[in-house]
Amino acid sequence: METLQWKKKLIPYEQAVRELEVKFQNIAHQYQVLNQHSLIELVTGRVKTISSILEKARKKDIPLSAISEKIEDIAGIRIICQFVEDIDKVVHLIRERNGKDLWIVEEKDYIENTKASGYRSYHIIIQYPVYTAIGEKKVLAEIQIRTLAMNFWAIIEHSLQYKYKQNIPKEISKRLLNAAEAAFKLDKEMSMIRNEIIEAQELFQLKSDIIADIVKNIENLHGTGNLTEAEDIQRQFLKLWREGNIEKLKKFNQQLDMIVQIYDVQSLS
Ligand code: 0O2
Numbered sequence: 001m002e003t004l005q006w007k008k009k010l011i012p013y014e015q016a017v018r019e020l021e022v023k024f025q026n027i028a029h030q031y032q033v034l035n036q037h038s039l040i041e042l043v044t045g046r047v048k049t050i051s052s053i054l055e056k057a058r059k060k061d062i063p064l065s066a067i068s069e070k071i072e073d074i075a076g077i078r079i080i081c082q083f084v085e086d087i088d089k090v091v092h093l094i095r096e097r098n099g100k101d102l103w104i105v106e107e108k109d110y111i112e113n114t115k116a117s118g119y120r121s122y123h124i125i126i127q128y129p130v131y132t133a134i135g136e137k138k139v140l141a142e143i144q145i146r147t148l149a150m151n152f153w154a155i156i157e158h159s160l161q162y163k164y165k166q167n168i169p170k171e172i173s174k175r176l177l178n179a180a181e182a183a184f185k186l187d188k189e190m191s192m193i194r195n196e197i198i199e200a201q202e203l204f205q206l207k208s209d210i211i212a213d214i215v216k217n218i219e220n221l222h223g224t225g226n227l228t229e230a231e232d233i234q235r236q237f238l239k240l241w242r243e244g245n246i247e248k249l250k251k252f253n254q255q256l257d258m259i260v261q262i263y264d265v266q267s268l269s
Contacts (some may be wrong), residue, residue: 002173006050009068012137013075015130017045020077022083027093036205037198039089041148042080042141048073056147072125073246080151083194087111087122087145094124094143100250103127111150117173118180119154121146149183149190203246210249211218217256224263233259 021043028040048056049242054066055076062070081087098104108123122145129138146154157176160168168176169190214237221230233256241250 008134010047010050011076011134012130012132012139013047013141015132016075016128016139016141017047017077018144019130020075020128024077024079037200038082038201039086040079041082043077044080045073045075045077062109068139070197072140075128075139075141077141078151079145080145080147081147082197083168084111085191085194087147090145091122091124095124101128103138108137114180114184117157118177119132119157120150120180120184121154130141135233147187149186153180153183207246210246210253214249214253214256217253217260220260221256221263226263229259 024043025039027042028038031039036242047072053071056062057064057073060070068074079090081090094102095104101193103126104124105127106123106125108125111120111122114120124143126141126143127138128141132161153176156179158173160176164172214255217229218234218237221233237252
Protein backbone atom coordinates (compact mmCIF):
# COMPACT_ATOMS: atom_id res chain seq x y z
CA MET A 1 0.00 0.00 0.00
CA GLU A 2 1.30 3.44 -0.88
CA THR A 3 2.21 5.96 1.81
CA LEU A 4 -0.56 8.35 0.83
CA GLN A 5 -3.14 5.57 1.00
CA TRP A 6 -1.93 4.65 4.48
CA LYS A 7 -2.18 8.29 5.55
CA LYS A 8 -5.78 8.42 4.31
CA LYS A 9 -6.63 5.05 5.85
CA LEU A 10 -5.35 6.09 9.25
CA ILE A 11 -7.19 9.45 9.39
CA PRO A 12 -10.41 8.03 10.95
CA TYR A 13 -8.34 6.11 13.53
CA GLU A 14 -6.41 9.25 14.46
CA GLN A 15 -9.67 11.12 14.94
CA ALA A 16 -11.21 8.28 16.96
CA VAL A 17 -8.20 8.23 19.29
CA ARG A 18 -8.31 12.01 19.79
CA GLU A 19 -12.07 12.01 20.46
CA LEU A 20 -11.99 9.04 22.82
CA GLU A 21 -9.04 10.49 24.74
CA VAL A 22 -10.97 13.72 25.31
CA LYS A 23 -14.13 11.83 26.33
CA PHE A 24 -12.34 9.74 28.93
CA GLN A 25 -10.21 12.66 30.14
CA ASN A 26 -13.45 14.57 30.72
CA ILE A 27 -14.90 11.67 32.72
CA ALA A 28 -11.68 11.54 34.76
CA HIS A 29 -11.79 15.27 35.48
CA GLN A 30 -15.51 15.36 36.30
CA TYR A 31 -15.26 12.35 38.62
CA GLN A 32 -12.36 14.00 40.44
CA VAL A 33 -14.30 17.26 40.90
CA LEU A 34 -17.50 15.52 42.06
CA ASN A 35 -15.94 12.87 44.30
CA GLN A 36 -12.69 14.56 45.38
CA HIS A 37 -10.66 11.50 44.46
CA SER A 38 -9.66 10.03 41.16
CA LEU A 39 -11.31 7.09 39.40
CA ILE A 40 -9.03 7.39 36.38
CA GLU A 41 -5.39 8.24 36.93
CA LEU A 42 -4.40 8.64 33.31
CA VAL A 43 -5.82 8.32 29.79
CA THR A 44 -3.55 7.80 26.82
CA GLY A 45 -4.17 6.91 23.22
CA ARG A 46 -2.24 5.92 20.15
CA VAL A 47 -2.70 4.81 16.59
CA LYS A 48 -0.78 1.63 15.85
CA THR A 49 2.27 2.26 13.71
CA ILE A 50 2.18 1.04 10.10
CA SER A 51 5.01 -1.32 10.89
CA SER A 52 3.07 -2.88 13.83
CA ILE A 53 -0.09 -3.17 11.69
CA LEU A 54 1.87 -4.97 8.99
CA GLU A 55 3.54 -7.20 11.57
CA LYS A 56 0.21 -8.18 13.15
CA ALA A 57 -1.38 -8.76 9.72
CA ARG A 58 1.51 -11.04 8.78
CA LYS A 59 1.40 -12.94 12.06
CA LYS A 60 -2.35 -13.50 11.87
CA ASP A 61 -2.44 -14.05 8.13
CA ILE A 62 -4.75 -11.14 7.51
CA PRO A 63 -4.86 -9.75 3.96
CA LEU A 64 -4.22 -6.00 3.76
CA SER A 65 -7.73 -5.50 2.36
CA ALA A 66 -9.20 -6.86 5.61
CA ILE A 67 -7.11 -5.07 8.24
CA SER A 68 -9.82 -2.60 9.29
CA GLU A 69 -12.25 -5.44 10.11
CA LYS A 70 -9.72 -7.93 11.47
CA ILE A 71 -7.24 -5.80 13.46
CA GLU A 72 -9.15 -4.46 16.44
CA ASP A 73 -6.51 -2.26 17.98
CA ILE A 74 -5.38 0.11 15.22
CA ALA A 75 -6.97 2.74 17.45
CA GLY A 76 -6.00 2.11 21.07
CA ILE A 77 -7.00 3.85 24.28
CA ARG A 78 -5.49 3.04 27.64
CA ILE A 79 -7.23 3.94 30.87
CA ILE A 80 -5.09 3.66 33.99
CA CYS A 81 -6.68 3.40 37.44
CA GLN A 82 -5.16 3.31 40.90
CA PHE A 83 -7.18 0.35 42.21
CA VAL A 84 -8.52 -2.87 40.68
CA GLU A 85 -12.00 -1.93 42.02
CA ASP A 86 -11.94 1.21 39.86
CA ILE A 87 -11.62 -0.91 36.72
CA ASP A 88 -15.14 -2.32 37.31
CA LYS A 89 -16.50 1.21 37.62
CA VAL A 90 -14.85 2.30 34.36
CA VAL A 91 -16.17 -0.81 32.59
CA HIS A 92 -19.64 0.02 33.92
CA LEU A 93 -19.36 3.61 32.62
CA ILE A 94 -18.38 2.32 29.17
CA ARG A 95 -21.24 -0.22 29.15
CA GLU A 96 -23.65 2.62 29.96
CA ARG A 97 -22.61 4.35 26.73
CA ASN A 98 -23.15 1.21 24.66
CA GLY A 99 -25.47 2.00 21.75
CA LYS A 100 -25.18 5.75 22.36
CA ASP A 101 -21.81 7.07 21.21
CA LEU A 102 -20.02 3.71 20.98
CA TRP A 103 -20.91 0.07 20.33
CA ILE A 104 -19.31 -2.73 22.35
CA VAL A 105 -18.13 -5.56 20.12
CA GLU A 106 -16.32 -7.72 22.67
CA GLU A 107 -14.94 -7.71 26.21
CA LYS A 108 -11.78 -9.61 27.15
CA ASP A 109 -11.16 -10.05 30.85
CA TYR A 110 -7.44 -10.76 31.24
CA ILE A 111 -7.73 -9.92 34.95
CA GLU A 112 -9.90 -12.94 35.78
CA ASN A 113 -8.15 -14.89 33.03
CA THR A 114 -4.52 -13.81 33.37
CA LYS A 115 -2.50 -14.58 30.24
CA ALA A 116 0.26 -17.19 30.39
CA SER A 117 2.81 -14.37 30.11
CA GLY A 118 1.43 -12.84 33.34
CA TYR A 119 -0.40 -10.05 31.45
CA ARG A 120 -3.43 -8.60 33.24
CA SER A 121 -5.78 -5.95 31.88
CA TYR A 122 -9.46 -5.55 30.93
CA HIS A 123 -10.06 -4.98 27.22
CA ILE A 124 -13.18 -3.65 25.57
CA ILE A 125 -13.34 -3.66 21.79
CA ILE A 126 -15.72 -1.04 20.50
CA GLN A 127 -17.04 0.19 17.22
CA TYR A 128 -16.86 3.97 17.12
CA PRO A 129 -18.27 6.28 14.43
CA VAL A 130 -16.20 9.24 13.26
CA TYR A 131 -17.15 12.03 10.91
CA THR A 132 -14.06 13.21 9.06
CA ALA A 133 -13.26 15.47 6.11
CA ILE A 134 -13.31 12.32 3.97
CA GLY A 135 -16.69 11.11 5.22
CA GLU A 136 -18.20 8.92 7.94
CA LYS A 137 -16.51 5.74 9.06
CA LYS A 138 -17.09 3.28 11.87
CA VAL A 139 -13.75 2.14 13.21
CA LEU A 140 -12.80 -0.55 15.68
CA ALA A 141 -10.93 0.61 18.77
CA GLU A 142 -9.50 -1.24 21.73
CA ILE A 143 -9.86 0.20 25.22
CA GLN A 144 -7.40 -1.30 27.70
CA ILE A 145 -8.28 -0.67 31.34
CA ARG A 146 -5.67 -1.52 33.96
CA THR A 147 -4.10 -0.45 37.23
CA LEU A 148 -0.82 1.44 37.58
CA ALA A 149 0.85 -1.80 38.68
CA MET A 150 -0.54 -3.76 35.70
CA ASN A 151 0.58 -0.97 33.40
CA PHE A 152 4.11 -0.88 34.79
CA TRP A 153 4.47 -4.61 34.23
CA ALA A 154 2.93 -4.56 30.72
CA ILE A 155 5.13 -1.70 29.51
CA ILE A 156 8.30 -3.39 30.69
CA GLU A 157 7.29 -6.78 29.32
CA HIS A 158 6.31 -5.23 26.00
CA SER A 159 9.76 -3.61 25.62
CA LEU A 160 11.42 -6.96 26.28
CA GLN A 161 9.14 -8.70 23.80
CA TYR A 162 10.20 -6.12 21.26
CA LYS A 163 13.88 -6.55 22.08
CA TYR A 164 13.78 -10.36 21.92
CA LYS A 165 11.23 -10.50 19.05
CA GLN A 166 8.75 -12.62 21.09
CA ASN A 167 11.52 -15.07 22.12
CA ILE A 168 12.24 -13.84 25.62
CA PRO A 169 14.91 -16.03 27.27
CA LYS A 170 13.53 -18.48 29.85
CA GLU A 171 15.35 -16.86 32.75
CA ILE A 172 13.88 -13.43 31.95
CA SER A 173 10.41 -14.93 31.38
CA LYS A 174 10.61 -16.47 34.84
CA ARG A 175 11.56 -13.14 36.37
CA LEU A 176 8.71 -11.46 34.49
CA LEU A 177 6.27 -14.00 35.90
CA ASN A 178 7.61 -13.27 39.40
CA ALA A 179 7.22 -9.57 38.72
CA ALA A 180 3.62 -10.15 37.51
CA GLU A 181 2.92 -11.97 40.77
CA ALA A 182 4.45 -9.05 42.71
CA ALA A 183 2.29 -6.55 40.76
CA PHE A 184 -0.78 -8.70 41.55
CA LYS A 185 0.14 -8.66 45.27
CA LEU A 186 0.75 -4.90 45.14
CA ASP A 187 -2.75 -4.35 43.71
CA LYS A 188 -4.20 -6.62 46.40
CA GLU A 189 -2.37 -4.84 49.23
CA MET A 190 -3.42 -1.42 47.93
CA SER A 191 -7.04 -2.60 47.72
CA MET A 192 -6.89 -3.56 51.42
CA ILE A 193 -6.06 0.03 52.37
CA ARG A 194 -8.09 1.64 49.57
CA ASN A 195 -10.47 3.44 51.94
CA GLU A 196 -7.56 4.91 53.91
CA ILE A 197 -5.88 6.10 50.71
CA ILE A 198 -9.10 7.57 49.29
CA GLU A 199 -9.77 9.41 52.58
CA ALA A 200 -6.27 10.90 52.45
CA GLN A 201 -6.74 11.95 48.82
CA GLU A 202 -10.13 13.52 49.58
CA LEU A 203 -8.63 15.44 52.49
CA PHE A 204 -5.81 16.69 50.27
CA GLN A 205 -8.28 17.79 47.59
CA LEU A 206 -10.54 19.47 50.16
CA LYS A 207 -7.60 21.41 51.59
CA SER A 208 -6.40 22.60 48.19
CA ASP A 209 -9.98 23.64 47.22
CA ILE A 210 -10.39 25.67 50.43
CA ILE A 211 -6.98 27.32 50.00
CA ALA A 212 -7.74 28.22 46.38
CA ASP A 213 -11.05 29.73 47.55
CA ILE A 214 -9.39 31.76 50.32
CA VAL A 215 -6.74 33.12 47.95
CA LYS A 216 -9.50 34.10 45.47
CA ASN A 217 -11.43 35.85 48.24
CA ILE A 218 -8.32 37.79 49.36
CA GLU A 219 -7.69 38.83 45.74
CA ASN A 220 -11.32 40.00 45.47
CA LEU A 221 -10.88 42.03 48.65
CA HIS A 222 -7.75 43.61 47.16
CA GLY A 223 -9.82 44.42 44.09
CA THR A 224 -12.36 46.34 46.19
CA GLY A 225 -9.51 48.65 47.33
CA ASN A 226 -9.51 47.55 50.99
CA LEU A 227 -5.78 46.98 51.03
CA THR A 228 -5.14 47.20 54.80
CA GLU A 229 -7.93 44.74 55.57
CA ALA A 230 -6.83 42.44 52.74
CA GLU A 231 -3.25 42.39 54.04
CA ASP A 232 -4.42 41.76 57.60
CA ILE A 233 -6.55 38.85 56.37
CA GLN A 234 -3.61 37.57 54.33
CA ARG A 235 -1.48 37.50 57.53
CA GLN A 236 -4.21 35.60 59.42
CA PHE A 237 -4.51 33.16 56.53
CA LEU A 238 -0.75 32.45 56.43
CA LYS A 239 -0.81 31.73 60.17
CA LEU A 240 -3.70 29.28 59.76
CA TRP A 241 -2.09 27.76 56.68
CA ARG A 242 1.08 27.00 58.69
CA GLU A 243 -1.09 25.38 61.38
CA GLY A 244 -2.70 23.24 58.65
CA ASN A 245 -5.99 22.61 60.48
CA ILE A 246 -8.65 22.08 57.81
CA GLU A 247 -11.63 22.84 60.07
CA LYS A 248 -10.11 26.21 61.06
CA LEU A 249 -9.31 27.03 57.41
CA LYS A 250 -12.89 26.13 56.45
CA LYS A 251 -14.36 28.41 59.13
CA PHE A 252 -11.95 31.20 58.16
CA ASN A 253 -13.07 30.91 54.54
CA GLN A 254 -16.76 31.07 55.52
CA GLN A 255 -16.11 34.32 57.41
CA LEU A 256 -14.12 35.62 54.47
CA ASP A 257 -17.03 34.79 52.12
CA MET A 258 -19.28 37.00 54.24
CA ILE A 259 -16.77 39.90 54.34
CA VAL A 260 -16.36 39.80 50.55
CA GLN A 261 -20.15 39.71 50.10
CA ILE A 262 -20.57 42.80 52.32
CA TYR A 263 -17.98 44.73 50.26
CA ASP A 264 -19.66 43.55 47.03
CA VAL A 265 -23.05 44.88 48.27
CA GLN A 266 -21.46 48.17 49.39
CA SER A 267 -19.78 48.67 46.02
CA LEU A 268 -23.16 48.17 44.28
CA SER A 269 -25.01 50.76 46.41
P1 0O2 B 1 0.81 -3.43 20.79
O1 0O2 B 1 2.18 -3.14 20.28
O2 0O2 B 1 0.62 -3.05 22.21
O3 0O2 B 1 -0.25 -2.85 19.92
P2 0O2 B 1 -6.45 -12.36 19.89
O4 0O2 B 1 -6.75 -12.86 18.50
O5 0O2 B 1 -7.59 -11.60 20.46
O6 0O2 B 1 -5.91 -13.40 20.80
P3 0O2 B 1 -4.81 -9.96 19.79
O7 0O2 B 1 -5.45 -9.15 18.74
O8 0O2 B 1 -3.31 -9.89 19.88
O9 0O2 B 1 -5.16 -11.47 19.67
O10 0O2 B 1 -5.51 -9.53 21.11
P4 0O2 B 1 -4.99 -9.55 22.59
O11 0O2 B 1 -4.29 -10.79 22.94
O12 0O2 B 1 -6.19 -9.17 23.36
O13 0O2 B 1 -3.89 -8.37 22.63
C1 0O2 B 1 -4.21 -7.06 22.30
C2 0O2 B 1 -3.22 -6.13 22.95
O14 0O2 B 1 -3.15 -6.39 24.36
C3 0O2 B 1 -1.78 -6.30 22.48
O15 0O2 B 1 -1.58 -5.62 21.28
C4 0O2 B 1 -1.03 -5.70 23.66
O16 0O2 B 1 -1.10 -4.29 23.65
C5 0O2 B 1 -1.83 -6.22 24.83
N1 0O2 B 1 -1.30 -7.52 25.27
C6 0O2 B 1 -1.86 -8.73 25.11
N2 0O2 B 1 -1.11 -9.69 25.64
C7 0O2 B 1 -0.02 -9.08 26.15
C8 0O2 B 1 1.15 -9.56 26.87
O17 0O2 B 1 1.33 -10.73 27.12
N3 0O2 B 1 2.06 -8.61 27.25
C9 0O2 B 1 1.88 -7.28 27.00
N4 0O2 B 1 2.82 -6.44 27.42
N5 0O2 B 1 0.80 -6.81 26.33
C10 0O2 B 1 -0.14 -7.70 25.92
P5 0O2 B 1 -0.35 -6.00 20.34
O18 0O2 B 1 -0.77 -5.76 18.94
O19 0O2 B 1 0.13 -7.38 20.62
O20 0O2 B 1 0.76 -5.01 20.75
